[in-house]
Amino acid sequence: GAVVSQHPSRVICKSGTSVKIECRSLDFQATTMFWYRQFPKQSLMLMATSNEGSKATYEQGVEKDKFLINHASLTLSTLTVTSAHPEDSSFYICSAKWTGSNEKLFFGSGTQLSVL
């Protein structure tokens, strides 16, 4: 199956710093990628839709200035958590839309962000 690589898998940072998370589709081109946030033992909450070459579409309640998304190529989207605070600590997951014979999403392995 298609592979989506997400980096880093775990990051610990100090409050006030910025953290960048990368999401790459390794063997297919993804014009659309999605970023989710997951709290412990809860479901995935969509944060934003990332389209290659255009601005991301953010879900209601998600601060676009806090969570910067860049989708500069057909295989790479990045999420930057700016001026991170402890409440931003969470598990972040990306997914990429596969437009093969059966359209579906493939997910990255997630990034656990801990802000001290």
Next chain:
Amino acid sequence: AQTVTQSQPEMSVQEAETVTLSCTYDTSESNYYLFWYKQPPSRQMILVIRQEAYKQQNATENRFSVNFQKAAKSFSLKISDSQLGDTAMYFCAFMKGGLSGTYKYIFGTGTRLKVLA
């Protein structure tokens, strides 16, 4: 707006037995897709099975099958011959289809399944 409901927060099943996970959804769309994803302790989301709403035939993938009742807006997952490796969180998901679809997934709250040896 679409909603997805999983009414069973936790379930357990004996190894080799069969278990059914429930999912209901609400939508006014006629063209959509339904999915079951598995999230094991590694937290990697893994696609288990996919169903197109226009298909009447229930999807099957080896030991996994669905019971898709479109009129009732029900989409249950049956796992046969349960294995220890099936222990995971299972999420039901809805996606609006068609050219106007944005491919946003709406996830249910999940069912935590534990397979007992």
